[in-house]
Amino acid sequence: xxxxxTYTEEELVYLLQNQDQxxxxxxxxxxxxxxNGTIYRMVEDIQLSEDILQEAFIKIWNNFKLYDSSKxxxxxxxxxxxxxxxxxxxxxxxxxxQQKISQDENSVSTYQDRNFATDRFDSIGLRKQVSALKPDxxxxxxxxYFNGYTQEEISKHMGIPLGTVKTRMRTAIMELRKxxx
Amino acid sequence: MEIxxxxxxxxxxxxxxxxxxxxxAAEVQGWAMKYPEVRxxxxxxxxxxxxxxxxxxxxxxxxxxxxxxxxxxxxxxxTNAPSATVAKVIGISPTWKYVAAASVILLLGSALLxxxxxxxxxxxxxxxxxxxxxxxxxxGKLDTMNADMSIVQNKYSQVVSLDGLPAAPDAAAKIFWxxxxxxxxxxxxxxxxxxxxMQYQFWGIVDGKxxxxxxxxxxxNDRQYRIQKMKTFGKAEAFAVTLETEGGNPTPKGAxxxxxxx
Numbered sequence: 001x002x003x004x005x006t007y008t009e010e011e012l013v014y015l016l017q018n019q020d021q022x023x024x025x026x027x028x029x030x031x032x033x034x035x036n037g038t039i040y041r042m043v044e045d046i047q048l049s050e051d052i053l054q055e056a057f058i059k060i061w062n063n064f065k066l067y068d069s070s071k072x073x074x075x076x077x078x079x080x081x082x083x084x085x086x087x088x089x090x091x092x093x094x095x096x097x098q099q100k101i102s103q104d105e106n107s108v109s110t111y112q113d114r115n116f117a118t119d120r121f122d123s124i125g126l127r128k129q130v131s132a133l134k135p136d137x138x139x140x141x142x143x144x145y146f147n148g149y150t151q152e153e154i155s156k157h158m159g160i161p162l163g164t165v166k167t168r169m170r171t172a173i174m175e176l177r178k179x180x181x
Numbered sequence: 182m183e184i185x186x187x188x189x190x191x192x193x194x195x196x197x198x199x200x201x202x203x204x205x206a207a208e209v210q211g212w213a214m215k216y217p218e219v220r221x222x223x224x225x226x227x228x229x230x231x232x233x234x235x236x237x238x239x240x241x242x243x244x245x246x247x248x249x250x251x252x253x254x255x256x257x258x259x260t261n262a263p264s265a266t267v268a269k270v271i272g273i274s275p276t277w278k279y280v281a282a283a284s285v286i287l288l289l290g291s292a293l294l295x296x297x298x299x300x301x302x303x304x305x306x307x308x309x310x311x312x313x314x315x316x317x318x319x320x321g322k323l324d325t326m327n328a329d330m331s332i333v334q335n336k337y338s339q340v341v342s343l344d345g346l347p348a349a350p351d352a353a354a355k356i357f358w359x360x361x362x363x364x365x366x367x368x369x370x371x372x373x374x375x376x377x378x379m380q381y382q383f384w385g386i387v388d389g390k391x392x393x394x395x396x397x398x399x400x401x402n403d404r405q406y407r408i409q410k411m412k413t414f415g416k417a418e419a420f421a422v423t424l425e426t427e428g429g430n431p432t433p434k435g436a437x438x439x440x441x442x443x
């Protein structure tokens with residue numbers, strides 16, 4: 001991340017609500033890579049990922065008036081918007097369906113493939129703190145955050161009862177918060 | 182639900198991850214408004230997830246930023262972008278918005294002008310029709326006058342003035358006798374208008390006796406109240422006009438108004 005932060009979140013939101021181009025440029029510089037990372041983990045295709053990122057930023061720009069700062073941080077809104085857009089794109093392309101079928105057919109191998117992919121990302125620049133998470137903790141976060149899985153899907157995928165998804169998620173994120181301190 | 186139970190439920194985490202149902206989301210929003218502790222916890226989770234995303238960042242290609250900035254500035258997506266299968270939000274550039282607005286204004290203006298000019302055209306048509314009628318009437322008069330003039334100007338035309346008699350001292354008439362053909366024309370324009378039921382009758386005096394020369398039309402509404410052709414006389418000593426009952430009489434019975442000798 002380039003460390004040239006010149007706006008507080010409040011300033012940034014105010015400027016973007018007024019369609020300020022330089023604020024938008026700043027927004028891209030600070031968040032494009034993070035949003036692109038979440039998209040890339042879902043689509044695993046660099047070109048498609050950038051196409052969706054472009055769509056996402058245009059949506060953010062055009063729909064900025066829909067952002068309500070009382071309901072959460074700007075990045076949370078942007079990443080949720082981006083995740084939903086990515087899921088919609090994958091569904092429209094039939095990717096998600098294909099992916100699910102292959103996971104249902106052979107969940108063990110795909111689970112390992114996923115870990116392999118995660119390891120690959122780790123090698124290209126994850127902070128040590130994040131790698132300190134237990135694999136299961138990292139996995140439940142990733143399934144929700146990077147794959148947009150529902151509680152039911154996580155329950156099925158990880159082979160844990162539906163009722164424990166919430167508490168497992170809480171534990172994993174608590175651990176994540178600890179590593180950040 | 183107590184605050185610590187809310188915080189430990191895991192629902193706040195699911196909410197930040199966008200995994201809550203709309204009802205759950207509304208519940209979480211409500212708690213966040215009500216309890217500063219819940220709001221602070223939500224914020225901490227958001228910051229953690231934001232940091233997590235930052236750690237998984239993948240830098241996009243260098244050209245993408247310019248492309249996005251261009252597209253958002255113009256509010257139009259480059260249709261040549263390779264993401265043809267991705268649903269696009271295609272904006273309209275400000276230029277085209279102005280062009281569209283201008284064309285609507287021009288259309289409305291044009292419609293208004295159409296209306297105005299159509300009304301003017303109708304007015305003009307009415308005026309033109311009236312003018313045509315007047316022209317036809319004028320041409321008719323001109324034709325009559327030309328006919329009159331041709332009689333007056335005829336080189337064989339001999340003019341006989343019929344002067345007023347005691348019954349009508351101010352009356353007068355003119356006879357144009359075309360010598361080579363014997364045709365007789367009368368200009369009755371100086372005869373007083375005939376009373377209702379009466380009509381002027383023209384006479385030629387041949388060998389001392391009046392011979393019927395035809396009825397004279399003196400209605401002012403009629404174009405014939407001008408020079409009109411009477412019966413042909415090969416010879417006559419004098420011409421006279423009497424006022425007779427409508428349709429005329431074989432011999433003069435009414436008062437003689439004018440008379441003139443050859």
